Amino acid sequence: MFTVVRACLRDGEGGSPTAVLDESPMPDDERRLAPGRAGASHAVFVAPNGTLRFFTSEGELPACGHGTVAALALLAHRTGRAEHLLKVGGRTFWGRAVLGEDGLFDAAFDPGPITTRDPLFDEISEMSDAVGVAAGVASAAGVACVATLGRPRLLLPVADRATVARLTPDLERLRAASDRFGLLGCYVYAVPDADGRATARMFAPAIGVPEDIANANSTACLAAHLGRDLRVDMGDSLGSPATVTATAQPSGILVGGLAAILMM
Structure with missing residues (x-):
């Protein structure tokens, strides 16, 4: 099962559809199929400890910005909390997603050193x-x-x-x-x-x-x-x-x- 989150909307419309799935013992070849099955370009897998893994049809990515936005929105929806500790590629950082009166989540995070x-x-x-x-x-x-x-x-x-x-x-x-x-x-x-x-x-x-x-x-x-x-x-x-x-x-x-x- 997966959830589709449209990340980075403009004026409440559009955005990038992203498949968000709970982490499970799924082989990587299967993970690569997840975006296509959801009609998305990317999929993010969310572990209970906040670890995120990102996949396209070509394989795993070390990071994905709109995938992180999607994960933060779903975590906020599930927990009712705005702040979440995430782990990506060995890096631990905080992200937030705040539910607005329009029903949309305003998500942001520090992507790390550039x-x-x-x-x-x-x-x-x-x-x-x-x-x-x-x-x-x-x-x-x-x-x-x-x-x-x-x-x-x-x-x-x-x-x-x-x-x-x-x-x-x-x-x-x-x-x-x-x-x-x-x-x-x-x-x-x-x-x-x-x-x-x-x-x-x-x-x-x-x-x-x-x-x-x-x-x-x-x-x-x-x-x-x-x-x-x-x-x-x-x-x-x-x-x-x-x-x-x-x-x-x-x-x-x-x-x-x-x-x-x-x-x-």
């Missing part, structure tokens, strides 16, 4: 070409970087929302380039406005997710890279609008979004 570096010439050349962005266009829009949170991914800036919306990536080329450089995928974002509002699309065919409806960890990476609070819209190209928030704290980045529990 490191950034300049991309290599071949990385930005091949990855940007595969997603359909000329390397020169990206360079003119802002500073690209490789950000690591669990796994490294390329953060690629473009000038505006229209450019993000027009992208038609070559997913086979992107998968090959991601595998070659050991990258999770490519997070293409429009340079945020003065209020920190931006739009982005995350392409990760190397882990079985051609495009992610909402990618909280990459948004946290972007907030760390730019050193500012963000509110990033995603999912429009997939017909499921989503919004991820990231706030700079003295101890690091706090990332999250709104979540709705659909079925149990």
Whole structure:
């Protein structure tokens, strides 16, 4: 049995459907089937001690931001408590999910240490070409970087929302380039406005997710890279609008979004 939670909703709509299951002695091959059975891209398995494990059809992930939002919402629903101690990849941290009057859970957590570096010439050349962005266009829009949170991914800036919306990536080329450089995928974002509002699309065919409806960890990476609070819209190209928030704290980045529990 599983629960579907739509994580990182925008104005109460859309969000990323995520399968949430109780931990059990299930083989990993079976866990990889869980997202597809739930009509989701990701599944999160929740143990009684707060340990989370994340799977796509390609296998296990070291972390998943919107999966953590989904798990926090379900834990809050079950226990009536806002604060929960979670364990992911050997790291222990607190997350919260508060039920609002609209029936949605407002969830947030500290995703952990984020490191950034300049991309290599071949990385930005091949990855940007595969997603359909000329390397020169990206360079003119802002500073690209490789950000690591669990796994490294390329953060690629473009000038505006229209450019993000027009992208038609070559997913086979992107998968090959991601595998070659050991990258999770490519997070293409429009340079945020003065209020920190931006739009982005995350392409990760190397882990079985051609495009992610909402990618909280990459948004946290972007907030760390730019050193500012963000509110990033995603999912429009997939017909499921989503919004991820990231706030700079003295101890690091706090990332999250709104979540709705659909079925149990």
